[in-house]
Amino acid sequence: MQFVFASNNKNKIREIQQLLPQSIQILSLADIGCHEEIPETADTIEGNAILKANFITQNYGYECFADDTGLEVTALDGAPGVYSARYAGEPSDSIANMDKLLENLKEETNRQAxxxxxxxxNQNGKQYLFTGIAKGTITLTKSGQEGFGYDPIFQPxxxxxxxAEMSAELxxxxxxxxxxTQLLISFLNTIK
Incomplete structure (x- = not known):
């Protein structure tokens, strides 16, 4: 089974490949010759995932899956949410995003996120959505070298x-x- 994973984020691609069984091969956007920035103009995480998947299916004809992820902080009414990757502005910068979030939370005791x-x-002309949530807290300082994005300040x-302190496996x-991804894999296993 082969799908395009609609991402150019090498960290995400590596993480997804570690999660998928060997029977499922993924192609990156670069693998199919898509070098353009896919618009992420929806105002929800679901909407952006759908936009990316539909862009590949409509413009390249591949069955594919796409994801969008946001960090939702309770004390900030769910921000940065859909704007997580560019919370501190353009271009996307993980360090600046974390610094801005820590600054915005410095007076907060509720650090739930x-x-x-x-x-x-997108498969066989149908679309399916799978949602995963990890609850935790925002730490006071950055810690750890693994992962990417907000990983150094998120404690599950x-x-x-x-x-960022955990092994990839954990x-x-x-x-x-x-x-x-596990929900996606379970679904794909039912339609073999």
Whole structure:
């Protein structure tokens, strides 16, 4: 089984490939010759995942899946949410995003947050959505070198480490993207 994964984010592609069984091969956007920036103009995480998947299916004819992820912080009414990748402005900069978030939370005692990933799968003319959520808290400082994005300041529930301090195996087992991907894999296994 082969799908395009509608992303040029090498970290995301590596994480997804680690999660998928060997029977499912993924192609990146570069693999299919798509070098343009796919517009992410929806105002929801679900909407952006759907936009990306539909763009590939409509313009390149491939069955594909796409994801969008946001960090939703309770004290900030769900921000940065759909704007997580560019929270500190253009171009996207993980360090600047984390610094802005920590600054915006410096007076807050409620540091509850959740990562939300939505995957949109386009297959056989139908679309399916899979959602994964990881609840946790925003730490006071950055810690860890693994992962990417907000991982150094996100500590998942029932763990004493940030995502950036965890092994890839542990993070993938409990993360938002890992959960959404497992739902996707379970679905694909039912239609073989």
């Amino acid at each position: 959740q990562f939300k990933t939505v995957m949109a799968l 529930e029932n763990h004493s480490l940030t995502f 993070k993938n087992a409990i993360s938002h993207r890992g959960k959404a």
